[in-house]
Amino acid sequence: MEQPDQDTVTNLQRAEPTTQPEVQPKLHLDTQQDARLSSAALEKAEETTEHIFDIKNVSVYYGSFRAVTDVSLTIYENEITAFIGPSGCGKTTVLRSLNRMNDLVVGARVEGDIQYRGRSLYRKDVSPIAVRRRIGMVFQKPNPFPKSIYDNVAYGPRINGEHNKKRLDEIVERSLRQAALWDEVKDRLGKSGLGLSGGQAQRLCIARTLAVEPDVVLMDEPASALDPIATGAIEDLMREIKSRYTIVIVTHNMQQATRVSDRTAFYSVLINPKSDTRTGTLVEYAPTAQLFEDPSDERTKAYVTGRMG
């Protein structure tokens, strides 16, 4: 976790009064426990930090339908990157192509190049199984397995060959602690994972993902079905684990993007009037504070100020 240095402080002060008033309520730059990186740190990160994903000119097709096109961006290690944009803009599609979940959709096809730590994800000799073991995913709707809480968390380690009871116990406890769920469930690990509330179930799914110690955690609107308190718990959790993981999060909630993310990518929809098809595309990708306060694209500006979408 980054300690707020001199740059952070000056940056926060600068940010407050100068921007348009309607943006103001959405920003929470003065939050004390804010773990986001400062702009300067982010600029430095671009040169020094490891690239987790290099996405170059990516288009994703479902059959002949082009769902999203012209996406190029770089995702950096130990940062939280948010994808925002209106419905149908392709942000989930891009997210799902980062760990090859789209392979499960019949007819889905990725054009362009997605590199993960310098290796192309879509080469013929790359196994989607191996990819997904390193790049985990948390889904929009909590999807605990119809198994006990313990078995839910131990599932990933078990399919990866860990059957030692003692080590499994340790992994389960550690993962549940990381997901801030341990205290709530430690007395009922043998009970069904389906008996948890929505927020608990989502944290169970996060614990399940963390149990395999992935390198990257992809989150597809992880809090969209949760109440504000559960959402807050998940956001705190993201800030806590980002020192160990790289997180990419899709969210409909712009406040959430401003609260947790270091960088934000804004996607939008291109409507082709001739064929009446809608194709998503990346409009702007920038450090979060910059994207929300001083967007360079008119469409971004319209979206983040609430005039559209």
Add this chain to the structure above:
Amino acid sequence: MAVIAEPRQIDLREPKGWRRTSNRIATVLMVTSFILVIIPLGFVLFTVIAKGASVISWSFLTGQPIPPNVLPAGVGGMWPAVLGTIEITALAAVIAVPLGILGAVYLNEYGGRGPLGALIGFMSDVMTGVPSIVMGLFIFSIWVLHFGYSGLAGALALGCLMLPVVIRSSYEMLRLVPNSLREGSYALGATKSRVTVTVVLPAAIGGIVSGALLAVARAAGETAPLLFTILTVTYANPNVFSGPNTSLPSQIFSNATQPYTGAQARGWGAALTLIAICFILMIAARIVTARFTRYSR
């Protein structure tokens, strides 16, 4: 355009008119059809119990051989038929249930969208409509003519009958497993076979087991496929793989066609025994389903 509401009594009763009438009509129709459905079921149960209960005794269930038809009720026992039904149905289940479940897994998880999957699904549906006596004749011609009568031949015929039912019911249960569970497992780096074995099948197992047990109970009561395959003899044959055998349904059929009251009474007793066995299977299905789905609530 402010409308000032008159202070008046608010009427919260069900509105009169066609809506109320149609509601009444629908309710009456539903209750009537429920009663109509229950009546034959009640009569069957009542008749079988009334005529069969007097014959049932421990020696009836466990005694053998099945006596000649001319002897009065109360002599001998039905053990050969009880044993035959149990061993033939069990063998049929061993043959058909795993095959059927694997077939359903193939259809829903693996090849279902391809032409082969479509063909298998279609043929299995067609097989559901094949009359059971045709299954008996089929096994008679390809098996009994070469290897003779045996419990195995009967089990093969029953298995052919059960197979499409097991495939269809398992397939429907697998289809009900939400895709989000599969994705959750894939996202942890599971292979397709892992996903199927550790997530999809456990999530569907309750429905699959109860569907399979229903198919077993249905097959336990089948007569026609057994007529040409087990020969229906009067002594117990514990070896299901060779030699003629017998079963409750075919014994009921044979006894019911006799003019002797003793044979008929034994037939009623056998009918009640068969219903009891099916009843126990149904209860077992419920218990197993509840046991397997204890994490699903």
